[in-house]
Amino acid sequence: RKRRRREAQRTQRGSLYFCVPPSCVASTPMTDFEVQEDKTMYPFSTNPEWSDITPLKQDDGPNPVVSILYSKRFSESMDYFRAILQKDERSPRALRLCSEIIDLNSANYTAWHFRRACLKELDSNLTEELKYVSEITLQTPKNYQLWFHRRKLVEWLNDPSLELEFTAKVLESDSKNYHVWSHRSWVNQHFNLWDGELAFTKSLLEQDLRNNSAFNHRYTVVKHTTGFTREVIQSESRFVFELITKAPNNESAWNYLRGLFDTNEFSQHDEFQRFTEDVISGTKSVHAYSFLVDILMRRKQNSDLLRAVEICKNLGSELDEIRVKYWKYVEKLIRQQIQDE
Amino acid sequence: MSNKTSEHLWCCRSELSTDRSRNHGLPTATSDEQLKVEESIHVDYQYFLNRKGFDEKELRLEREDHAAYLRNGLKKLSRGFECLDSSRPWLVYWCLHALQLLGETQDDDTQLSIINFLARCQCPDGGFAGGPGQLAHLAPTYAAINALLSIGTQQAYDVINRQKLANFLATMVTSEGSFRMHEGGEVDIRGTYCAVAVARLTRIAMHPLFTRTPTWIVQCQTYEGGFSGGPGMEAHGGYTFCGMAALALLQSQHLADTNRLLRWVSSRQMRYSGGFQGRTNKLVDGCYSFWQGALFPLLHHIIADDLGAGDSSSVPAQEEDDHCWLFNCEALQNYLLVCCQSHDGGLVDKPGKSPDFYHTCYTLSGLSVAQHYCYNNVKKLCVVGDPSNELELTHPLHNIVMTAVLAANQHFSQLPSIQPSVCTFAQDATPSDTSTTTSDGHSTA
Numbered sequence: 001r002k003r004r005r006r007e008a009q010r011t012q013r014g015s016l017y018f019c020v021p022p023s024c025v026a027s028t029p030m031t032d033f034e035v036q037e038d039k040t041m042y043p044f045s046t047n048p049e050w051s052d053i054t055p056l057k058q059d060d061g062p063n064p065v066v067s068i069l070y071s072k073r074f075s076e077s078m079d080y081f082r083a084i085l086q087k088d089e090r091s092p093r094a095l096r097l098c099s100e101i102i103d104l105n106s107a108n109y110t111a112w113h114f115r116r117a118c119l120k121e122l123d124s125n126l127t128e129e130l131k132y133v134s135e136i137t138l139q140t141p142k143n144y145q146l147w148f149h150r151r152k153l154v155e156w157l158n159d160p161s162l163e164l165e166f167t168a169k170v171l172e173s174d175s176k177n178y179h180v181w182s183h184r185s186w187v188n189q190h191f192n193l194w195d196g197e198l199a200f201t202k203s204l205l206e207q208d209l210r211n212n213s214a215f216n217h218r219y220t221v222v223k224h225t226t227g228f229t230r231e232v233i234q235s236e237s238r239f240v241f242e243l244i245t246k247a248p249n250n251e252s253a254w255n256y257l258r259g260l261f262d263t264n265e266f267s268q269h270d271e272f273q274r275f276t277e278d279v280i281s282g283t284k285s286v287h288a289y290s291f292l293v294d295i296l297m298r299r300k301q302n303s304d305l306l307r308a309v310e311i312c313k314n315l316g317s318e319l320d321e322i323r324v325k326y327w328k329y330v331e332k333l334i335r336q337q338i339q340d341e
Numbered sequence: 342m343s344n345k346t347s348e349h350l351w352c353c354r355s356e357l358s359t360d361r362s363r364n365h366g367l368p369t370a371t372s373d374e375q376l377k378v379e380e381s382i383h384v385d386y387q388y389f390l391n392r393k394g395f396d397e398k399e400l401r402l403e404r405e406d407h408a409a410y411l412r413n414g415l416k417k418l419s420r421g422f423e424c425l426d427s428s429r430p431w432l433v434y435w436c437l438h439a440l441q442l443l444g445e446t447q448d449d450d451t452q453l454s455i456i457n458f459l460a461r462c463q464c465p466d467g468g469f470a471g472g473p474g475q476l477a478h479l480a481p482t483y484a485a486i487n488a489l490l491s492i493g494t495q496q497a498y499d500v501i502n503r504q505k506l507a508n509f510l511a512t513m514v515t516s517e518g519s520f521r522m523h524e525g526g527e528v529d530i531r532g533t534y535c536a537v538a539v540a541r542l543t544r545i546a547m548h549p550l551f552t553r554t555p556t557w558i559v560q561c562q563t564y565e566g567g568f569s570g571g572p573g574m575e576a577h578g579g580y581t582f583c584g585m586a587a588l589a590l591l592q593s594q595h596l597a598d599t600n601r602l603l604r605w606v607s608s609r610q611m612r613y614s615g616g617f618q619g620r621t622n623k624l625v626d627g628c629y630s631f632w633q634g635a636l637f638p639l640l641h642h643i644i645a646d647d648l649g650a651g652d653s654s655s656v657p658a659q660e661e662d663d664h665c666w667l668f669n670c671e672a673l674q675n676y677l678l679v680c681c682q683s684h685d686g687g688l689v690d691k692p693g694k695s696p697d698f699y700h701t702c703y704t705l706s707g708l709s710v711a712q713h714y715c716y717n718n719v720k721k722l723c724v725v726g727d728p729s730n731e732l733e734l735t736h737p738l739h740n741i742v743m744t745a746v747l748a749a750n751q752h753f754s755q756l757p758s759i760q761p762s763v764c765t766f767a768q769d770a771t772p773s774d775t776s777t778t779t780s781d782g783h784s785t786a
Contacts, residue, residue, distance in 0.1 A: 060461065061454075061461050066416075069419055074423050104423060106424070108426065109522075109526065110427070148527040151527075175370075176623065212620055213575050249365040249366070262564065322612045323668075326604075
């Protein structure tokens with residue numbers, strides 16, 4: 001039964017708050033940490049610990065819509081949770097009740113918020129709490145609430161020592177999990193912890209050079225550390241050239257290269273152009289052609305601009321047909337640039 | 342641009358096979374995944390093409406199946422939906438909006454039931470929660486208001502306590518102009534969009550509440566051109582929509598690098614399937630049909646306004662060919678109609694996935710965007726398949742039907758504009774959770 005609920009949670013989780021779509025059900029390992037059958041407080045009605053509380057029924061009104069056919073355990077747990085919320089009772093049993101609610105619906109942000117209120121009130125052991133949230137994370141790693149909860153704990157503890165290792169671990173099962181990268185990025189910035197980040201992205205790119213999240217993180221790391229100096233752009237571009245050589249159709253690498261190019265620190269286009277022309281002579285990479293258009297547009301010579309127009313035509317009609325309208329628009333922009341010169 | 346014959350269908354082009362991903366080098370997990378998905382799409386496309394005497398008009402949106410699925414959703418949901426117990430206004434909005442796109446309205450009793458339920462989700466201090474008795478949260482607030490405005494009756498409008506809503510927004514804003522999702526909750530670009538959208542619809546004053554917001558939003562545009570959930574993160578379709586729609590609603594769209602954005606979003610359309618992916622090197626997903634697709638009407642207005650300044654010969658919409666958004670509207674529709682319809686009703690992410698209300702809502706919303714071009718009083722329909730596939734027009738910034746936006750504007754413009762009675766930016770005892778560009782990584786209160 002629990003497994004089915006976890007499955008439903010994993011498939012449905014992407015629908016939560018619309019921007020994170022469900023990916024295929026991640027094969028996250030089930031841990032032993034769930035509210036164990038013998039540790040649950042349910043049924044509350046016969047639990048002496050809760051005899052003083054009158055449960056508060058959900059007020060959906062007389063003709064409810066989007067009515068969920070809750071299990072008894074879910075209903076009753078929520079009834080007691082509502083009662084505790086109304087009392088604003090921040091006690092040990094309230095904390096445990098939050099665990100129950102989170103176990104039933106890990107997206108219940110009210111329960112997470114109240115949990116934090118209890119933790120503060122009770123001056124709880126936050127290191128233990130971090131263990132708790134880590135366990136749940138391994139089951140439902142795409143949940144906004146638990147990552148934010150983790151962030152608060154790390155902030156309160158003022159201790160990031162577990163974070164880089166933990167995020168790296170979660171990334172092993174899903175190297176592009178947005179929440180994980182977001183958390184790691186936050187840790188880097190909040191604690192000014194950048195050592196090893198560049199190497200970290202490199203190791204991920206060695207595993208999969210098409211990992212766009214790793215490229216993005218690399219960009220952020222450079223921006224916050226050395227910045228895009230001439231030397232950095234040179235070494236970064238060498239790094240990317242190698243990756244492109246291994247996989248010339250890898251858009252992530254080309255986007256990163258363009259990102260370097262666009263910092264404008266690097267005024268010599270020659271090396272970038274030489275490399276790109278080289279790639280094109282070997283493979284008809286759409287991204288190489290696209291980047292060449294950018295380089296040529298930057299040069300502003302009529303001959304370059306005309307060549308760019310030809311490439312756009314070729315892309316729209318043959319190599320990148322799906323984007324024909326986009327390439328026609330770019331062509332228009334270039335022609336306007338020619339007219340203006 | 343007639344596509345009456347099947348040869349014009351995206352999946353019927355002779356060159357289709359050349360658009361399959363070729364590794365051109367090192368295979369990795371990403372390329373393996375991509376090839377798998379293309380294979381399953383290929384299967385769907387082949388099945389369709391192999392049907393004898395196939396005529397494009399056979400490509401049909403199964404309206405009745407989807408409508409039945411959605412109508413049921415509005416009523417009762419199984420235990421499996423316990424994980425969405427904190428998102429019930431979303432369930433209402435996804436079902437209601439999708440039904441409206443299909444041209445269905447609700448009877449008076451259903452409307453009343455919806456109105457009463459959403460009223461119970463409204464919180465005493467303003468905003469709406471994921472369910473009765475829960476904490477106010479910007480996402481269900483957005484969903485509830487969109488749902489109420491989709492109904493568009495006086496009663497529906499009257500549910501919204503505008504003053505309290507304004508106060509709620511004022512307590513969610515940070516000193517940088519971003520928004521927390523709920524009290525003590527996470528900050529990201531969704532919150533900004535939700536806040537701006539509901540404020541715009543219900544006529545809550547833009548200043549000083551949103552004065553700093555555009556500056557924060559543009560920090561979320563990445564080197565790739567899309568927008569991320571917060572500064573420094575990866576460009577992502579959902580967040581990009583939130584960022585640009587919010588900027589447009591704040592009349593600050595020119596602060597973004599629109600050409601860079603256009604390149605990014607245009608590249609998110611998959612050359613084989615015709616659908617959109619959310620991020621570079623990730624997989625196609627039907628819901629991005631809206632998150633990415635709706636960016637095109639948005640950008641069109643910005644770009645066309647720029648290009649059209651003065652010189653009429655440079656206005657894009659001169660030739661017949663130009664009366665369309667800058668993406669491949671036919672290919673997207675092809676993907677949705679062939680690969681994303683579930684036989685049991687409802688639409689899906691990609692072949693092999695089960696339908697859900699979120700995907701049904703956003704695939705249909707994307708379909709509507711792809712079908713309807715309108716700019717500068719020029720309207721053009723581009724309906725792939727059976728003409729009855731035509732959906733109602735959705736508003737690309739709010740994603741409720743255009744008629745609902747117009748009716749709401751009409752209604753709320755007659756009411757005075759509301760200012761929060763709470764001090765804006767007052768609650769800055771704790772810094773916001775997203776880093777700013779300051780070197781110490783902290784915001785100042």
